[in-house]
Amino acid sequence: MEFSCPRCQTTTVDDFYGPCATCRTDLVSKYAGLGRDVAVAEYEPKMNVTPNAVALKDD
Numbered sequence: 001m002e003f004s005c006p007r008c009q010t011t012t013v014d015d016f017y018g019p020c021a022t023c024r025t026d027l028v029s030k031y032a033g034l035g036r037d038v039a040v041a042e043y044e045p046k047m048n049v050t051p052n053a054v055a056l057k058d059d
Contacts, residue, residue, distance in 0.1 A: 002013050005020040012020040019027065 001015065001017070002011060003017055004010065005012050005023055006017075007019045007023040010020060010022075014020070018024075
Protein backbone atom coordinates (compact mmCIF):
# COMPACT_ATOMS: atom_id res chain seq x y z
CA MET A 1 0.00 0.00 0.00
CA GLU A 2 1.32 3.44 -0.85
CA PHE A 3 0.91 6.34 1.58
CA SER A 4 2.79 9.34 2.93
CA CYS A 5 4.80 8.90 6.11
CA PRO A 6 2.96 10.54 9.03
CA ARG A 7 6.29 11.75 10.43
CA CYS A 8 8.29 13.10 7.46
CA GLN A 9 5.55 13.24 4.77
CA THR A 10 7.58 11.29 2.17
CA THR A 11 5.75 8.79 -0.02
CA THR A 12 6.43 5.22 1.06
CA VAL A 13 5.23 1.71 0.23
CA ASP A 14 4.65 -0.68 3.13
CA ASP A 15 2.21 -3.35 4.30
CA PHE A 16 0.93 -1.30 7.27
CA TYR A 17 0.34 2.41 7.82
CA GLY A 18 2.99 4.06 9.97
CA PRO A 19 6.39 5.73 9.85
CA CYS A 20 8.66 4.91 6.91
CA ALA A 21 11.72 2.68 7.37
CA THR A 22 14.04 5.68 7.78
CA CYS A 23 11.84 7.22 10.47
CA ARG A 24 11.48 3.84 12.23
CA THR A 25 15.25 3.37 12.47
CA ASP A 26 15.62 6.97 13.66
CA LEU A 27 12.96 6.45 16.35
CA VAL A 28 14.47 3.14 17.49
CA SER A 29 17.94 4.66 17.77
CA LYS A 30 16.56 7.69 19.61
CA TYR A 31 14.24 5.96 22.10
CA ALA A 32 15.39 2.32 22.34
CA GLY A 33 16.43 1.26 25.81
CA LEU A 34 15.23 4.40 27.55
CA GLY A 35 13.66 3.10 30.70
CA ARG A 36 12.71 4.87 33.85
CA ASP A 37 12.38 3.87 37.46
CA VAL A 38 8.87 4.33 38.71
CA ALA A 39 8.24 4.42 42.44
CA VAL A 40 5.08 2.45 43.14
CA ALA A 41 3.35 2.54 46.49
CA GLU A 42 3.00 -0.77 48.29
CA TYR A 43 -0.35 -2.46 47.70
CA GLU A 44 -2.85 -1.90 50.50
CA PRO A 45 -6.21 -3.64 50.13
CA LYS A 46 -9.33 -1.54 50.48
CA MET A 47 -11.08 -1.83 53.84
CA ASN A 48 -14.62 -1.09 52.65
CA VAL A 49 -15.59 -4.79 52.76
CA THR A 50 -17.11 -6.09 55.99
CA PRO A 51 -15.73 -9.34 57.43
CA ASN A 52 -17.66 -12.56 56.96
CA ALA A 53 -20.56 -12.69 59.44
CA VAL A 54 -20.10 -16.45 59.96
CA ALA A 55 -16.48 -15.98 60.97
CA LEU A 56 -17.45 -13.37 63.56
CA LYS A 57 -20.39 -15.34 65.00
CA ASP A 58 -20.13 -15.93 68.76
CA ASP A 59 -21.71 -19.09 70.15
